[in-house]
Amino acid sequence: MRLRAVFIPILGMAAATETCSAAPLQDALHAYGIQAWHIGRLWNFTLGLCVLVFSAVVAAFLFALWRAPRSDAQTPPDLSSLERPERRIHRTVAWAAGLATLGLLALLAADVFTSRALGRLPLQDAVNIELIGHQWWWEARYLDPDANRQFTTANELHIPVGRPVIVTLRSDDVIHTLWVPNLHGKRDMIPGRTATMQFRADQPGTYRGQCAEFCGLEHAMMALLVEAEPNAQYEAWAERQRQPAPALDAGPAGDAARRGRALFLAHSCARCHTINGTGATAAMGPDLTHLAGRKTIAAGMLPNDTKHLASWIRDPQTLKPGVYMPVNRMRPDELQDLLAYLETLK
Structure with a gap:
């Protein structure tokens, strides 16, 4: 029992390394x-103003120390301010309060202008996604007026560069928060309520999203990959997602996959x-x-390769304690057949 108590944190640190x-x-x-650019500009303005205020306070403090009269233990207290008002100090405090109010x-004005800018994103030809937070993974439903063109995936979003994306946010269990800092700010996902996030990726790339609200034991292991790609590449990916699972090889090469299915x-x-x-x-x-x-796999925790997939299937509770997926006890040959089948699901 003592060995297990030591072993599990070590596995947790190894899993954190794998996550990177x-x-x-x-x-x-x-x-x-x-959208992220508008938020970044607001942050830079706020940081600059706070640095200015901090510098002014430190400068005033140092100036007061420099101007203060020197004294020792024998110097009598200066009580002159009790008999006459200190108008100069009053004016200084009033000026400081006025400047703080202006700041x-x-x-407030910068925040209002940023909020208005965030709300003016053109939404023509937008991609609509419903993103549902679970403990501890993401479910993504790509919506379309034609029900035959809708599909569902998990833990990854693919979006076209230059097209707006409207993400409807829901939670299936506890409070989650979606944060993809390269593309937008944080947005809470509260059970029983619906929120919306609108953004546009202007450069192709892979951007990491993360649950930013503590949602339980494996909160830190709840990542979301956002793949921004050219529109043609995105449409090809979406068309593949709409298809059912690929057919298995009818020859002997497909025997292991058929047993795995x-x-x-x-x-x-x-x-x-x-499936x-x-x-x-x-x-x-x-x-x-x-x-x-x-x-x-495992919401951005492990690379999707045969070795890590096998480890995840065998004992997800060791890799991600508390996850709902149970331990799967199967023979090695059965595990290999199952892996052969899962690797056909492209």
């Missing part, structure tokens, strides 16, 4: 979208996950229809 390699670090200092009004459907996997085109239609866990096409 699986998902890029957040970067709040570089804006790659117009606060400037911050049978195992998936017969095992507890199908009770929690969906379109099969009998697995549960919605408790992430949609796995195109799992092999994602960069990470």
Whole structure:
């Protein structure tokens, strides 16, 4: 028992190390979208004003120390201010209060102008996504007036560069907060309420999002990758996501994958996950229809490769304690068959 108490924190540190390699670090200092640029400009203005105020306070403090009369233990107290008003000090305090008020009004005005700028993003030809926070993963539903063009994925958003994106935010359990600092600010996701975030990526790249509201034991391991790509590349990706799971090779090369699919459907996997085109239609866990096409697993915690996927299937509770996915006890040959099937889901 004592060994387990030592071993689990070590695994947690190893998992944190893996997270850095699986998902890029957040970067709040570089804006790659117009909304993030507006927020960054407000931050720079606020920082500059606060630095100015701090410098003025420190300068006034040092000046007061320099001008203060020197004394020692034998010097009698100066009580002259009790008999005559200190008009100079009163004027100084009044000026300081006035300047502080002007500074606060400037911050208020900057905040109002930034909020108005954020609300003026053109939304023609927008991509509509419903993003649902779960403990501890993200469910993304790409919406379309034509129900046949809608699809669901998990823990990754793909968006076209230069087109606005409207993300409707919901929580399935506790309070979460979405934060993709390169593209926008934070937005709370409160159970029973709906919020909206609108942004546009102006440069292609991979941007990290993160739950920014403590939501339980694995809060820190709840990342979201946002892939901004040219419109043609995005449309090709979206078309692939609308398709059911790929057909398996009919020859001997597909034997292991077919055994893995049978195992998936017969095992507890199908009770929690969906794979379109099969009998697995549960919605408790992430949609796995195109799992092999994602960069990470476990909400950005691990790279999506055979080694880490096998570790995750065998014992997710060791890698991410408290996650709802149970330990899966299966023979090594069964695990290899299941991996062979999951790797076809591209």
